[in-house]
Amino acid sequence: MSEAFFDEYDYYNFDHDKYIFSGHSGKQRTKKEVSEHTNHFDPSGHSRKIVTKLINTQNNKKAGKN
16 A cells, blocks of 8 residues: 555554554553553562561461470
């Protein structure tokens, strides 16, 4: 299909589809939205695992388990 038959709406659809179907972005997000809503690097490491382990250890000591 040549560009001679395209009108302004076709070009709008091409530009719109470029952002909607941008590959691996999910939920029809733009690339900018995906980069804003991703898992961010945590410099302290596995903080959630460490906190969970400490809480479980504290609860076990309170319950009298060794």
